[in-house]
Amino acid sequence: MEQAAPEISVVIPVFNEEPNLRELIARIVSVLNALGRTFEIVAVDDGSTDGSLSLLREMRVGDPRLRIVCLARNFGQSPALYAGFAHVRGEIVAMLDADLQNPPEELPKLIAKIDEGYDFVSGWRQDRKDTFLRTIPSRMLNFFVKKTTRAQFHDVGCSIKAFRREVIDLMAKFTHRSRYLPVDVAWLGVRTAEVVVRHEQRGAGTSKYGLFK
Ligand code: UDP
Ligand code: MG
Numbered sequence: 743m744e745q746a747a748p749e750i751s752v753v754i755p756v757f758n759e760e761p762n763l764r765e766l767i768a769r770i771v772s773v774l775n776a777l778g779r780t781f782e783i784v785a786v787d788d789g790s791t792d793g794s795l796s797l798l799r800e801m802r803v804g805d806p807r808l809r810i811v812c813l814a815r816n817f818g819q820s821p822a823l824y825a826g827f828a829h830v831r832g833e834i835v836a837m838l839d840a841d842l843q844n845p846p847e848e849l850p851k852l853i854a855k856i857d858e859g860y861d862f863v864s865g866w867r868q869d870r871k872d873t874f875l876r877t878i879p880s881r882m883l884n885f886f887v888k889k890t891t892r893a894q895f896h897d898v899g900c901s902i903k904a905f906r907r908e909v910i911d912l913m914a915k916f917t918h919r920s921r922y923l924p925v926d927v928a929w930l931g932v933r934t935a936e937v938v939v940r941h942e943q944r945g946a947g948t949s950k951y952g953l954f955k
Contacts, residue, residue, distance in 0.1 A: 748780040748807070750853065751832030755822035756798070757788040759840040761946035763797050767808060769846040777850055783808045785840075786826040789816035819901075819950075820921050827910050836904040842945035843871070844902035851937050852904035861909050861932035864895055864924055865902035865939035872941075876949060883922075891920075893928035895936060902939055906932075 752770055756763070767783060774781040787795045787810060795812060802808045811825050823837060834856050838844040844865065855863040870877055880899050887898045903923065913919075913926055920926050927934065 746780075747831040748782045749832055750774060750777075750779050750781040750834045750836065751784055751830035752781065752849070753784045753786065753823060753826035753830060753835065753837040754840045755786050755788055755819050755826070755837075756790060756794050756840045757816060757819075757822070757950055758790045758792045758794060758947060759945075760790070760792045760794045760797055762840055762842050763794060763801070765945065766840055766842055766846070767801055767805075770849070771805070771807075773846045773849055777853070779853075781807060782830075782832060784811060784826045784829055785809070786811040786813065786822040788813050788818070788822040820919070820923070823923070824914075824919070827914060830907075830910060833907045834904060835907060835910050836902075838902040841947060843942050844900075845940050845942055848902060848937075848939040849904075851939070852902065855935050855937060856904050856906055858935075859933065860935040861906045862924075862927045862934045863904045864897070864934065864936050865900040866895070866897045866936045867900050867941040868938050870941050871943045872949070876951065887922065887925060891925045891928060892931075893922070893924040895924045895928075895934075897936070898922050898924050900939070 770783055785798050798810050811829055813825060834853055836849055852863045884898050887893050909932055912930055
């Protein structure tokens with residue numbers, strides 16, 4: 743049976759992240775329990791070919807606050823996130839990666855900013871734990887996005903973010919989407935903030951992106 747709508751929804755795109763999922767979900771649950779706010783976790787399985795989906799299903803039996811959106815094939819990180827957004831019920835919507843690079847312990851900082859009155863809060867990885875193959879294209883991306891769009895963020899590609907629910911509802915109506923959420927959000931003209939967040943090495947597995955992607 744579905745429970746009453748929670749205050750916070752956390753969306754996680756999952757593509758072959760089986761070895762990281764138990765720790766990830768446990769850490770999110772413990773952080774949000776400590777906040778004393780009601781929440782749900784919306785895990786979007788983006789066509790995983792490992793045991794991610796069956797593990798998510800198994801974990802859901804123990805905790806129905808974990809909800810699963812299952813995509814028919816691998817669509818990519820942004821489409822997976824939008825698929826998750828279509829199912830969120832919280833007034834605050836947060837997102838983070840499944841590979842433990844975004845520590846869930848940073849979520850309260852972002853949620854606090856939304857509570858302060860911001861509509862969109864984006865993480866800023868000042869000390870990024872990625873290889874040059876990931877950071878060089880990112881620097882180029884940040885430069886071009888800043889020059890060519892309204893999105894004036896230091897770290898466009900940072901995956902830990904929080905939104906006021908209304909922003910998600912507006913973005914759901916877009917017929918055209920940028921691949922980068924801050925570009926979509928900035929276009930709306932809502933109140934935005936950045937918070938510095940810790941960044942960690944990936945848990946198990948390797949990045950799904952390289953220089954060319
Ligand atoms: N991801 C996804 N679909 C994809 C590629 C990645 O859902 O086709 C997820 C992945 O499981 C992770 C997040 O998107 O939760 C970021 O992916 P990754 O860690 O590979 O990217 P990077 O940290 O190198 O930017
Ligand atoms: Mg990663």
